[in-house]
Amino acid sequence: MGRPRSIRGRAAAVLERLGTEYPGSASELCALRHDGPFQLLAATILSAQCTDERVNQVTPALFAAFATPAALAQAPPAVVEDLIRSTGFFRNKARSLVGMARAVDERFGGAVPTGMEDLVSIPGVGRKTANVVRSVAFGLPGLPVDTHVGRLAQRLGLSDATDPVKVEQELDSVVPTGQRGAFSLRLILHGRAVCRARSPRCDDCVLADLCPSATVATRRSG
Numbered sequence: 001m002g003r004p005r006s007i008r009g010r011a012a013a014v015l016e017r018l019g020t021e022y023p024g025s026a027s028e029l030c031a032l033r034h035d036g037p038f039q040l041l042a043a044t045i046l047s048a049q050c051t052d053e054r055v056n057q058v059t060p061a062l063f064a065a066f067a068t069p070a071a072l073a074q075a076p077p078a079v080v081e082d083l084i085r086s087t088g089f090f091r092n093k094a095r096s097l098v099g100m101a102r103a104v105d106e107r108f109g110g111a112v113p114t115g116m117e118d119l120v121s122i123p124g125v126g127r128k129t130a131n132v133v134r135s136v137a138f139g140l141p142g143l144p145v146d147t148h149v150g151r152l153a154q155r156l157g158l159s160d161a162t163d164p165v166k167v168e169q170e171l172d173s174v175v176p177t178g179q180r181g182a183f184s185l186r187l188i189l190h191g192r193a194v195c196r197a198r199s200p201r202c203d204d205c206v207l208a209d210l211c212p213s214a215t216v217a218t219r220r221s222g
Contacts, residue, residue, distance in 0.1 A: 026181030072101035096124025135181020148191030
């Protein structure tokens with residue numbers, strides 16, 4: 001198959017193939033176990049520099065102890081730290097969790113907001129976390145850019161930016177609004193399983209024949 005000549009054409013092909021390889025909506029593809037926007041927001045804060053598996057081990061006890069933003073807003077920091085210690089950076093994360101819960105409770109009436117400007121005004125919440133919540137919990141446009149998404153966007157020739165906000169903007173320009181959250185999660189899954197940082201498995205990649213960064217051997221065999 002010939003490679004698409006335009007970035008938009010390549011993005012469309014990547015969307016189609018990864019959609020077949022990793023089917024499902026953003027909500028279905030999200031590995032963080034949660035029940036509602038508040039739990040997802042807390043879990044996403046905990047996932048910084050931590051595996052989703054580890055977060056999923058920690059959150060049941062956290063949510064059993066503090067089931068609502070109001071409860072977590074009043075939580076003793078030391079108790080929260082003990083519950084999340086294994087996720088790393090637990091003191092900073094505990095401060096973010098309590099600050100997040102206080103903001104949601106006091107400023108937004110206990111309901112996680114949907115708007116980007118509101119979300120990023122909450123302690124511990126940047127654009128990546130906000131986009132996770134928007135796309136997974138609310139089904140709204142949102143394309144989280146983590147290290148996997150940034151790496152694959154460069155390798156696939158969809159963006160040459162290194163700044164996550166710029167990568168997000170460039171991907172938004174070629175990814176349909178309703179597919180952005182799922183596309184991000186598919187890139188993450190593909191980055192973990194196939195397009196690894198140090199040793200990409202180009203021979204096993206469904207995108208190899210259209211990827212500008214694929215090895216020469218793989219290009220020829222495609």
